[in-house]
Amino acid sequence: MEAIETLAQQEYKEGWVTDIEMETAPPGLNEDIIRFISAKKKEPEFLLEWRLKAYRHWLTMKEPNWQYMAYPPVDYQDIVYYAAPKNTPEYNSLDEVDPELLATYDKLGIPLEEQKVLAGVAVDAVFDSVSVHTTFKDKLAELGIIFCSFSEAAQEHPDLVEKYLGTVVPYRDNYFATMNSAVFSDGSFCYIPPGVRCPMELSTYFRINTAGTGQFERTLIIADEGSYVSYLEGCTAPMRDENQLHAAVVELVALKDAQIKYSTVQNWYPGDEQGKGGVYNFVTKRGACKGDNSKISWTQVETGSAITWKYPSVILQGDHSIGEFYSVALTRNKQVADTGTKMIHVGKNSRSTVVSKGISAGNGQNVYRGRIQVLKKADGARNYTQCDSMLIGDRCGAHTFPYIDVGNNSASVEHEASTARISEDQLFYCKTRGISTEDAISMIINGFCKEVFQELPMEFAVEAKKLLGISLEGSVG
C-alpha cells in the first residue's frame, strides 16, 4: 500500500494571516467581558440578560467527554472572546473597507464585488467577530427579506430576534452552545417573509484570523410561511501552531410550507501531520420544521478542522414535514470528525433522509453518530439512512454509531451501511488505462460522494470537488 501510505502530506492553502490592526478584548471569560461585548455591539437589554443567564448556567456545566476523540484540555480563560478590525467597523460602501481585508477575501475567492453581483450571490462576511459587509441588502429589502449581521439584527429587528433566538437551540442546550450563547460575537441573521422565494443564494464566509481568538458565531434563519431560502456557509482559518476554537450555533426555523436549504463547505485548518495546531470545531446546528409541510435540508462537506464535533439536526414538528441531511466528511493526518445528525419525528407522516459519506485517509478517524427518534404521535413517520465509509490506506478508521428510538408502530426506519477501501488493484486498473493515482482517487471519491454533491448548489459543488481534490493532492506517492 505504499502508494497510498503517504496520504495527507499536502499543505493547507488558506494558511496565511492578514496583517491588520485589531481591537481585541483581554483574554478570559467573565461577566465583565460579556457586558463589554454586548456594549460594543450596542445590544438591547434583553440580549445582555440572555447572555448572562447562559453564562451563569455554563458555570454549572461540565465539558462533554463522550465523543470519539481525545483533545488536550481547552483553557477557556486563555481565549480572546472579542476581536474586531480596528478601523471603521461599520461600512457604507466597499471603498471604506481596509484594502488588506478585501485582499484577504480576494485570496479566499470571495468576490464581494462585481463578479458576485453577476453570480447573484449575496455575501455576509464575518471576519473574526465583526460582520464586514453585506451585499445586496437593498435588493433583498425590496422583497422584505432581512439579511444582515446578527449584531445589526439585534439593533434593528429586536422583536424578531427576541421571538426566535434560542427557540431551537436553547441556551441550556449543551456545553458549547451555552458558551456560545454567553459570548457569541457575530453571525448572520436572515428572515424571509411569508410567500417569498429568496431569488438568490445567501452566503456567509467565516474566517478566523487573529491569533488565539475563538470564533463564536450565531446564525438565525427564519423562513416564514410558504417561503424558500437557500443558504451557503464557507469557512477557512489561517495556519497556526496553537489550536483555535470554533463554537458556533446555527438555528433554523421553518414555518408552515416553508423550505430552508443550508449548505456548508468547511475547510478550517486541520493541523499538520503530527496533529499540531488546527481548529476545534464544536458546532450546534439545528433546525425546527415548526409548520406542516415544511422542509429543512442540511448539506455539508467537511474537509477541515483538527476536531469536528457537529450534528446538524432537524426537529420535525409539523405534519408531513421533511428533514434531510447530506454529508461528506474527509479526515486525514490526525483529524477527527465526529459528525452525524439527529432527526426527531414529532409530526404525523414526517419524513427524513440521511446520507452520510465518510472518507478517511492517513491516520484520520471518521465517526458517524446518528439518532433517529420517532415520538409516539408521529404516525406514518419514515426515515431512510445510508451511511457509507471509504478508507484510503490502512491506518485510518471509520466508526458508525446509529441510535434508533421508535415510539410508534406505524413508523418505518431503514438503515444501510457500507465500508469500502480504495484498493491497490483499483488504482492499478486505472493506471493501465493511463489514469494517474491522484486522478483515480479523486475520480473514485467524487463517484462515492455523488449523491451529496448533487444536493449542493452548482458553484458550491465545483468548489467542494476541488477542495476534496486539493485535500488529497500530493497525499499519494
Add this chain to the structure above:
Amino acid sequence: MALLEIRNLRGGIKDQDIINGIDLTVDRGEVHAIMGPNGSGKSTLGKILAGHEEYEETGGTVRFQDKDLFELTPEERANEGMFLAFQYPVEIPGVSNAYFLRAAMNERLKYRGEPEISAGAFRRLLDKKMKQVDMDPELARRPVNEDFSGGEKKRNEIFHMAVLEPTLSILDETDSGLDIDAMRIVAHGINQQRTADNAMIVITHYQRLLDYVVPDYVHVMYQGRIVKSGRKELAFELEEKGYEWIREEVEAAG
C-alpha cells in the same frame, strides 16, 4: 526495431522470482498467443509489463517502442500505447464506464500534447466502438464493472481496448468465462482491432479462441519460462496432448 523486445526478463514478488528469464520479440502486426499450465507465470508477465507495483523486475531488459519500459510509470506505459485486459477486471464503484473512458482518453491525448476530445466527438466514438464490439449501451452508463456478470466484465475489457486503440494489447484470458456466442463476439471484436500497426499478446487456455483469433506465434510458458514456441499448429498439439510432454521435455533437458 521491434515494438516489444523482452530480453532475459526475471522478476516476481518480494524475494521470489516468478518469471525466470523470458525472451520474446513482438513486431507490429503480429499476434502472439501464450499458453501454459495454471501458475506458470502468464499473468505475472502481464503485470510486470504493465507495471503493477507489487511485482518487480530483477533482471533483463524490456524495450517498448524503443524506450526502456522500466523507466516509464504504469500510466506512461498506458499512454505510450500499452494495454492490459485483466484476467479479473476490477470494479470502480460510482464512476461510469463512459466517464472513466473519457478520462483515460483525455490523459492519453494530454500525454501526446493533443487537445482534449469534445463531449460530442467522444459520444460518437463511443457509439461506433460499442457497435464494433457489440456492447450493450447500458453497460457504458453503469459504473465500471460494478455488478457486471463475469462475461460482461470480459467484454468490457475489449470495449476499453477498442476505445483506447493501443499499439500493444496484452489480453489475459479474455476468453475464459464467456459463453459460446460471447466468445465469437469478443473474438470478432479483437479481430476488428488488428491492424498492421499494432500487436497483441493473447494469453489463453483454449485453442478454441485461436480458431477465431489466429495467432502468428504460439508460446508455451512453464515455470516462468517460455519453453516452447511455434506456429498456430502448436496450439492444436497442446489441445490434443496436454502439457505432460512439455514437462517431460523440460525435465529431460535438465
